[in-house]
Amino acid sequence: MDLHSYPQGEHGRFEQILNQFLLKSLHIILDSRVPANRPSSRNGEVKKSDKWFNLALGDRPAAMDSLSFWNRSLMEPMIIDIILVQESPNYSPDHVSSSSEMYTETVVERWTVQYEYQRSMAPQTGDASYKKTYKKSIILLRSVYSMLRLLPAYKAFRKLQSLNRNCDFDINYKVCSFSSPFSRTEEESMKKYSFIPVDAQQGRLLVSVIYRKDLSDFNLDSFVSCPPEIIIDYVGSPLTEPMREFPSTSSEKGARATSFPIRGKQSTPSPFQRPHSWTSGLHRDLSSLPNKPFSGSPPLNRSPYEYSTSPTDIYIHKSQNQRSPSNQRTTFDDLLSPPFSPSPSPSPPTYISGGIPGRLRSETAPMSIPHPMMGRSPRYLSPNLSDPNRHSLPPLSPRNLKFDPSSHESPSGIRLMRKSDSLRSGDLSSGSINSSQKVSRDAKEDSGRFSSLLSSSSSPRVGFSRSSSRLSFQEDFGDLDFSCPFIVDDVDPPDNQSSQNLDGRNSSEVSSQASSTTKKSQDAAVGALVHMLKTAPPLRQDSIYNTSQSSKIDFDGEVGAVSDFFKPRKTSDALEELKVYKEMKDLLLSRSASHMASKEKT
């Protein structure tokens, strides 16, 4: 963090504490909820940046690395959603479109960390005030740390971690400055816990969590210990015999069971009667995809997490520009225990929705379906698509734009898969093609990608200056000019045209497709993606899915028969099955209706 960049005096110290508090809490939450690939490097010397709040957590999670933090206003709350993603046919009326029924995304926890400014409070003066704040925030973070292990979602996290993500569920996260409220049904199943606020300079630090009380609905346990089994009673694809009765198909369980034969521990035997034979027909299915190829993807149309307002972003942007110029460092070091020396610059955390890419994708298709994280972005992007003034991609500064010509050749989603190692973001939907391409360029500097997510509602957010994006996690900054965080960014908020041009400059045909889709409706975006998929080279050649994702994905059929049963179902397959179910359901309903009618007569 760069002390130069904070105004001197009390206020500067407090800002630094606040900034670090936000970063630390994000670190704690992500560490406790999102399984990390890297081994924890706890042994050895504790980095200076890690000493904040006397809680040495080790390296920051990869998830955080890919989040770029820009100089946001510290007044903005940081809202971290922990999302449980499951593949399952979902007939819940909550979902708007059928494309959203393939994945169930449920916010199991929502953490809110914010500094609440209270004008009424007299400004605390003296050295002691921020010291007290610091001490109390140490305690607060300890209790947050403990609480994370007591909440129900911790179990899911451990499961996911221990199984190396070979589960049928995944945990994703999203960080933003605001969030849509929960629906009533969701609220009923959730409970709130608020940590006691810590008094701070003219305000207070608030941490609270809304969490789902009970995760047993998600059947997380049932998919854990199923050993591979050979399906003896091979049923065949439902497409061949759509009306075939599946024994012991109960109302809702059955539907689910048959969808996921690999989920062994279903109570009914039907799961094992549903083959994964259609995986071999993957390519065929892909080409025959209907207009909603991304049903498997985190729903394009859903999500309560939509970014809905641009004013906030604009505010952030403006407030950035109003930051006071950096001043020389004060004797801050002496007063606080964490390392304050020339050390890590603080850049106030920026909020970008993120996700561990590829995690869910590993379960599903190699299709360039929006990654869960990115999948949400289409949601955010949808406003972009319909609003000509918005862009799926935040216009990035030229520094952030590294056009990758090679990415033209294959569907961007798949292309992105190749980059997923460094990216942590799996496939991206066509809606976010631009962002995905840019993301692929900016492996570590996710500003493009994440900014796209965040700025779905507004373009101003774009300005993730690369320098500022580096700020947060690097040790020595020295020269950061805090006052003009967007100095490297070319894009001005109102200048949508230029940003569009930036998009247009992307010479990939895919991106041009994508940029044109920004003006079209969501459906058109989907259609574009379908087209892209149809023209995509065979997925078979892509071994990238094995890289960042679990090794379960293997379309080549090289895997033995046994492991075939554990191939994640592809979205197209699920879609087909969904249709079958619908037909079955209709049939059953009609039968029961006729039965009822005959009953009445008698």
Add this chain to the structure above:
Amino acid sequence: MNSEVCQLKELEVEHFEIREVLRCILHTILFHRALGLVRPKDVDLELFEITYVQCGDVELDRKIDDKIDQFIDRVEKHPNKKNQICLSFYEVKNKQATWFTNKVERLYWEQWYINLNVAQHPKGHFGKSHHSKVVVDRGDTAADERSARRAALEASLRDVLFQIIRFVNEKKDHVPPIPNLEGVSFPYEITISSSSDSAFGMDMFKRMLQTGHPTMLS
């Protein structure tokens, strides 16, 4: 300086559960009170599906284990009493040496009382039976009871942990300034008392009257 006291919810434990339960609670409290630099370490309980956090301080672990051993000894010696562990944090105030003493005064600023009621099974409870079938039935019910009891204890233990977190959050003002130390920053002591002590008895009695704890009343 205020002194805060926290009486944790009483737990009914079996003998073999004492160690895990105590470790969990003591470490959790200390994690929230060791405000020096700490590398948190997650520890899963074996008997319950609970994960608690340790400070990662070897010295601390050793001290806690020693105390738990003492507690278990005490329980074995005084089987039918309620036992209590008190974890206190204090500040050291050096008093001026007087003629007679060079006392170092301890100013306790926080005290935690962990109340355990160690269940004593009457011997031969399930052993004797005239009928083998009855034994089997008893065994089943015993197993059911055990698992029910275990689940209840897990829920109670979780409650205790939530209680600790709540207390730690609510009361922050009395915490002294943090010295520049690693790990456990404040001196502490762990004392064991059982209901045979008169003071202990009075405390328990008062608590019982205040809270109307069902186990006391039955």
